[in-house]
Amino acid sequence: MRRxxxxxxxxxxxxxxxxxxxxxVIILFFFFLSLFAGYISPHDPxxxxxxxxxxxxxxxxxxxxxxxxxxxxxxxxxxxxISLKVGFVAVGIAVLIGTCIGLSAGYFGGIIDTLLMxxxxxxxxxxxxxxxxxxxxxxxxxxxxxxxxxGLTGWMGVARLVRAETLSLKSRDYVQAAKALGESDLKIMFxxxxxxxxxxxxxxxxxxxxxxxxxxxxxxxxxxxxxxPTPSWGNILTAGKDNIEFAWWLSLFPGLAILVTVLGYxxxxxxxxxxxxxxxx
Amino acid sequence: xxxxKDREDLVNDTISVERITCGFDVEGQKLYAVxxxxxxxxERETFALVGESGCGKTxxxxxxxxxxxxxxxxxxxxxxxxxxxxxxSIDEKQMREVRGKEISMIFQEPMTSxxxxxxxxxxxxEVYTAHGVCGWREGMERAEDMLARVKIPDPGRRxxxxxxQLSGGMRQRVMIAMALALNPSLLIAxxxxxxxxxxxxxxxxxxxxxxxxxFGMTVLLITHDMGIVAEVAHRLAIMYLGKVVELxxxxxxxxxxxxxxxxxxxxxxxxxxxxxxxxxxxPGIVPDLTSLxxxxxxxxxCQERIPExxxxxxPETRDYGNGHLCACYWVERGGDR
Numbered sequence: 001m002r003r004x005x006x007x008x009x010x011x012x013x014x015x016x017x018x019x020x021x022x023x024x025v026i027i028l029f030f031f032f033l034s035l036f037a038g039y040i041s042p043h044d045p046x047x048x049x050x051x052x053x054x055x056x057x058x059x060x061x062x063x064x065x066x067x068x069x070x071x072x073x074x075x076x077x078x079x080x081x082i083s084l085k086v087g088f089v090a091v092g093i094a095v096l097i098g099t100c101i102g103l104s105a106g107y108f109g110g111i112i113d114t115l116l117m118x119x120x121x122x123x124x125x126x127x128x129x130x131x132x133x134x135x136x137x138x139x140x141x142x143x144x145x146x147x148x149x150x151g152l153t154g155w156m157g158v159a160r161l162v163r164a165e166t167l168s169l170k171s172r173d174y175v176q177a178a179k180a181l182g183e184s185d186l187k188i189m190f191x192x193x194x195x196x197x198x199x200x201x202x203x204x205x206x207x208x209x210x211x212x213x214x215x216x217x218x219x220x221x222x223x224x225x226x227x228x229p230t231p232s233w234g235n236i237l238t239a240g241k242d243n244i245e246f247a248w249w250l251s252l253f254p255g256l257a258i259l260v261t262v263l264g265y266x267x268x269x270x271x272x273x274x275x276x277x278x279x280x281x
Numbered sequence: 282x283x284x285x286k287d288r289e290d291l292v293n294d295t296i297s298v299e300r301i302t303c304g305f306d307v308e309g310q311k312l313y314a315v316x317x318x319x320x321x322x323x324e325r326e327t328f329a330l331v332g333e334s335g336c337g338k339t340x341x342x343x344x345x346x347x348x349x350x351x352x353x354x355x356x357x358x359x360x361x362x363x364x365x366x367x368x369x370s371i372d373e374k375q376m377r378e379v380r381g382k383e384i385s386m387i388f389q390e391p392m393t394s395x396x397x398x399x400x401x402x403x404x405x406x407e408v409y410t411a412h413g414v415c416g417w418r419e420g421m422e423r424a425e426d427m428l429a430r431v432k433i434p435d436p437g438r439r440x441x442x443x444x445x446q447l448s449g450g451m452r453q454r455v456m457i458a459m460a461l462a463l464n465p466s467l468l469i470a471x472x473x474x475x476x477x478x479x480x481x482x483x484x485x486x487x488x489x490x491x492x493x494x495x496f497g498m499t500v501l502l503i504t505h506d507m508g509i510v511a512e513v514a515h516r517l518a519i520m521y522l523g524k525v526v527e528l529x530x531x532x533x534x535x536x537x538x539x540x541x542x543x544x545x546x547x548x549x550x551x552x553x554x555x556x557x558x559x560x561x562x563x564p565g566i567v568p569d570l571t572s573l574x575x576x577x578x579x580x581x582x583c584q585e586r587i588p589e590x591x592x593x594x595x596p597e598t599r600d601y602g603n604g605h606l607c608a609c610y611w612v613e614r615g616g617d618r
Contacts, residue, residue, distance in 0.1 A: 110352060173394040179348055180388075181459060182381035183411045191407070195398040 013275040020271020026264030034081035041074035045231050054247050064249040066239050075231035076253055082232045083261060086147050086216040087209035093151025094212075095205050098158025099194070105159070106166025107189050117163065120156045128153040132219065141224045150212050158204050165197040199276045206269035210262040217258050233258050294362070295467055295499040296345065296384075297321030301359035303344050304523075304570075306352075312570045313357070315340050316523040319598075322467070327493065327500040329510045329531075331546070332520035335567060338503045341520075342469045345501075346386055347376050363467070382412055385460035389472040391453035395444035401428075401455045402440030408462040427458040430495075431488060450481035457488065464496055471503045486513055507550050511535060516604075519543050522567060522578035524595065529605035539607040539616065541585045577609070585611040 014020055033040060042062070049069035057064045063072035105116040132149050139145045169175065170193060178188050219225030220234025221241075228235055233254040240250030298320055304313040315337040322328040330338040343349050344356055347368065361368040368379065380386075388394045396404060405427055406420030415423070421440065428436035431454040444452060453473060460468060470489060474482035490513060493500050502514060510517050511531060518528040519542065527540040538544045545563035565582035574580055576592040583591065590610050598608040609616075 173388050173390050174396045176348065177386075177388055177394045177456065177459070178396075180346055180380055180386040181408050181411065182377045182379070183407075184377060187411060191399075192396050196396070 010275050014271060017271045017274060019267045020275065023264045023267025023269075023271055026260055027268060030080050030084065030261055030264070033077050034084050037077045037081055041071075041077040043071035043074045045070060045074040045078045046229050047071070054243065056247075057249050063253045064247070066236070066247075066250055067243065072236065072249060072253060075236055076233070076257060079231045079233045079236060079254070080257070080261075082143065082226055082230070083213045083216065083258075086143065086150065087213045087265075089147040090150035090154065090212040090216075091205050091208040093148060094154040094208060095158050095201060096155075097151070098155035099162050099197075099201065101155070102159040102162025102164075103166055103189055103194060103197075106163040107170055107185070107193065109167075113163070116159075120159050123153070123156050126153070129215070129218070132215065133222075133224065136219065136224045141219075141227060143226050143230070146216060146219060146225055150215050154208060154212065158201065158208070161200050161204055162197050165200060166193055169193045169196050200273075203269050203273040203276070206265055206272060210265035210269070213258065213265070214262055217254075293323050294321045295324050295326075296501075297362045298341070298345065299360040299362065301341065301344055301356065301361065303340060303349060303354070303356040303359075305350075305354055310571070311355075311357075313573070314523050314570060315344065318359075318520070318523070318525050320518045320525060320528055322499055322501060323516075325493070325497055325499055326516065327490075327502055327514045329502045329504060329514035329517035330520060331504060331507065331510055331517050333505055333567065335522075335570075336520045337523040338520050339471055342386065342471055342501065342503055345469065346380060346384065347373075348380075378412070381408060381460075381465070382463045383465050384467045384469065385463075385465040386469040386471060387453070387456045387460045387473050389475050391449050391456055391476060394456050395452055397444055400441050400443055401447070402442075405440075405455070405459050405462055408459055412463060414463065423462070424458075427462055428455070430461075430492070431455070431458045433458075448481075449477050450485060453477060453481075453485050454488065457485075457492070461492060461496060461498075465498065467499045467501065468493070469501045469503070472505070473502075474509065475504075475506075482509075489513070507546060519546065522570075522573070524578055524608065525598070525606075526579065526609065527605075527607045529607075530603065533603060533605045537605075539601060539605070539612045540579075540609050541583050541611065542579050545582075545584075583611075585616075587611060587614075 047070060049065065051069065052061070052065050053067060053069045055061060055065045061071050061073065063076060066072055066075070101116050101120070105113040131153055135149050136145065175188060175192055178192050183191075216225055216232070217234035217237070220232045221237050223235070223238060225234050226232035236254040237251060240247065240254065244251050298318060301315060301318045302313060303315045304311060318337070318341055320328070330341060332338050340349065345361055345368065349356065356369060359369070363379070363384070368376065395401065402421055402424045405424035406417060409415050409420040409423060410417060425436045425440050428439055433439050433451060433454055444455075447455065468489075473489065474485050477485060486509060489500065492498070502509070504510060514531050516528070516530050517534060518525045519534070519540065520526070521542050527534065527538070527543045534543060535547065538547055542563070545561070548561040549563060551560060563582055568574060568578065568581060574592060576594055577583070577596060580586050580592045586592070587610055596608045596610045596613060598606050599613060600606055601612070
């Protein structure tokens with residue numbers, strides 16, 4: 001009981017926050033979908049059915065079919081997988097890079113700090129989306145390349161956040177005490193400073209997932225993201241755009257899915273932030 | 282004779298700080314917060330560094346640990362002899378071995394000196410693993426022993442507590458346990474009781490005393506509280522604005538204070554025996570480090586100052602018998618005796 005005081009405090013505040021809870025439910029729902037995509041989806045997402053091209057939502061195809069007669073619901077469920085994967089891997093890369101750079105800049109200070117932070121400023125000057133477009137234009141547009149590029153262009157916020165936290169943490173007495181006990185810089189950075197920055201990192205990461213999912217959808221929509229026939233919410237939308245006059249279901253459902261997922265991550269991120277520290281509002 | 286006595290003292294010194302000058306580099310301007318400080322601490326002695334805020338006592342201690350605040354902190358000159366070694370000339374890796382293992386430090390703020398995200402058992406055990414003394418399992422067992430030694434009740438359960446579950450006094454005990462984990466020969470206690478309640482203060486001081494005897498340690502106590510000094514220290518040095526103005530045994534200094542500043546300090550603490558109702562504060566304020574006077578730093582506030590002498594150059598430190606050192610022209614000229 002005593003040991004989990006902080007954690008139980010967090011859960012008490014979190015469960016009281018209805019918006020955050022609904023965010024969590026949304027995310028868990030999509031997690032469930034992508035985990036059991038093979039069992040849930042009513043059809044094979046890549047199965048053609050030339051007899052029912054562009055059939056509107058019906059009992060057989062709950063979200064209708066697309067221009068090749070594929071079941072949109074099944075493609076949506078498999079698309080959730082892509083979105084989640086992109087979101088988590090890209091943010092994972094961003095957090096990894098951002099944390100290392102922010103931690104070194106904040107802890108060592110001086111010339112290292114100046115160099116690293118000016119590099120961050122330079123990176124922030126690039127319009128990220130066009131940078132991604134340019135890189136993808138050179139590379140083969142595979143899902144892995146997209147995740148890596150989104151990660152490589154999205155770490156600056158985390159770096160700034162971690163640096164700021166590190167600056168305030170490194171002057172704490174327990175860091176001084178650890179030094180006085182003869183611990184090495186590396187150990188102090190990763191044992192004493194990093195764990196104390198996890199809360200803001202978690203919040204930034206959750207919000208970052210939403211951004212990464214949006215970016216992937218946008219890239220796929222433009223045709224340089226996830227390549228057909230692999231289903232992704234973005235490339236289902238592309239098909240929807242071409243046929244929007246008569247096949248509204250092709251645009252509506254992926255659009256809604258993106259909206260709801262991004263909303264879910266944002267609500268969760270903000271909920272976590274408020275629950276970790278109620279003063280942070 | 283005196284030469285021989287000096288040599289005997291040297292043999293028994295745990296640490297001797299010789300003419301340390303250190304300070305900060307603030308935007309290119311060098312501010313010397315500690316100037317020419319010399320003292321040595323004998324084995325198993327409790328030595329107190331006394332002075333008001335900003336007089337350089339903490340900085341002197343941090344120089345010994347080589348942990349001056351960065352960026353900006355620097356040690357300009359001097360030697361710190363610890364056993365056979367000069368702590369200022371060994372490399373950082375060797376110094377890291379000294380910290381915690383041979384010299385430990387406890388800090389003023391027990392509330393913030395422990396990492397909030399780890400259990401106290403983990404943090405004590407880490408001292409062992411960081412120095413490669415033993416592995417995790419044994420480290421945790423030893424941590425439990427240490428908690429018992431610093432008299433924390435029910436150490437088997439407390440070992441899994443987080444810092445926020447402990448009171449200030451308990452946390453200071455944990456800090457002491459961490460500092461003593463590797464049985465260092467010198468413990469630096471930087472105002473260990475300032476942030477605690479008076480009743481808890483007494484307990485912590487008692488604990489430090491006991492542990493000092495049990496472990497055969499030497500203690501450097503930094504404080505501004507003359508009451509504490511009288512209670513636990515053997516010898517003390519009084520610092521004013523980065524200079525040691527008087528040094529001697531507790532009985533010598535309390536019975537026969539020489540320097541006007543020491544006299545002021547002793548008159549400004551409340552006493553049950555003294556008849557006078559009002560305390561006598563020392564008039565004036567401590568001068569700014571950026572505009573240090575050339576002579577005695579206490580000149581502006583001194584009751585006994587000798588114009589055209591005290592404000593020209595800093596007086597030499599002289600021995601007034603029994604190792605009672607004082608740096609003051611007025612005392613040199615006979616004082617009020």
